Amino acid sequence: MNILYSDEAIIVLDKPAGIPVLPDGWEKDSSYLVKLLEEQFGKIYIVHRLDKTTSGVMVFARTAEAHRNLNIQFEKHEASKIYRAIAVGNPNWNEKIAKHPLRVNVGHKHRTMVDDKDGVSAETRFKIIKRYPAHVLLEAELMTGRTHQIRVHAYALGHPLLGDVLYSAPETKIISRPALHAYSLSFNHPQTNERVSFTAPYPTDFETALTNIETEFLFI
Numbered sequence: 001m002n003i004l005y006s007d008e009a010i011i012v013l014d015k016p017a018g019i020p021v022l023p024d025g026w027e028k029d030s031s032y033l034v035k036l037l038e039e040q041f042g043k044i045y046i047v048h049r050l051d052k053t054t055s056g057v058m059v060f061a062r063t064a065e066a067h068r069n070l071n072i073q074f075e076k077h078e079a080s081k082i083y084r085a086i087a088v089g090n091p092n093w094n095e096k097i098a099k100h101p102l103r104v105n106v107g108h109k110h111r112t113m114v115d116d117k118d119g120v121s122a123e124t125r126f127k128i129i130k131r132y133p134a135h136v137l138l139e140a141e142l143m144t145g146r147t148h149q150i151r152v153h154a155y156a157l158g159h160p161l162l163g164d165v166l167y168s169a170p171e172t173k174i175i176s177r178p179a180l181h182a183y184s185l186s187f188n189h190p191q192t193n194e195r196v197s198f199t200a201p202y203p204t205d206f207e208t209a210l211t212n213i214e215t216e217f218l219f220i
Helices: 033-041 064-075 149-156 204-219
Strands: 002-006 010-015 055-061 080-088 095-098 102-106 111-114 124-131 135-142 180-188 195-199
Touching: 002 195, 010 033, 055 064, 055 195, 064 180, 080 149, 080 204, 095 149, 111 149, 124 149, 135 149
Parallel strands: 055 180
Antiparallel strands: 002 010, 010 055, 080 135, 080 180, 095 124, 102 111, 124 135, 180 195
16 A cells, blocks of 8 residues: 555555455455554545545545545545546547436446436546557546446447456456556645645556557467
């Protein structure tokens, strides 16, 4: 667990993939992020979440006052969350705004689904960073924070994330999880009101996946 920054009000860290923020419903005795942080820092407050399989930058509050301040920023979309993702296929666009309404926790697999009738509003802004033979590296900016939002919007656009078999990506050996990484996070510091920004480098499996998809056609 890589702590990027900490002071008396906040903790910013680079979350590894594979560890849940809160206890896993199926593995309640396994480690989870909040428990590990509280063993080191004492009481902390959750501001936002990442899926168990998602890596990258997160902020936690260390006081109730900082928690309230950050919650307001996230609710008003004053905090900026930028993700990087590897998607299957080559879109015919360079930038795209997805606004498909979403309904969460559907069926026994607890999927999020596009639902134009009963779904809640959701918006993701995609931009292609680099094109590969059969994939693209995407930047995704969340304008809302629905469960699995980036994954479902990418799937709805016809380009599911590499490794995301829950949302119809083909089976692959390139990466063992959905290729999604919380790359950067910006917000106003809850005590000083100074704008701060933090970036988490790509983890090893994400970097390896990029290397493999760049050369994949050479080995066919």
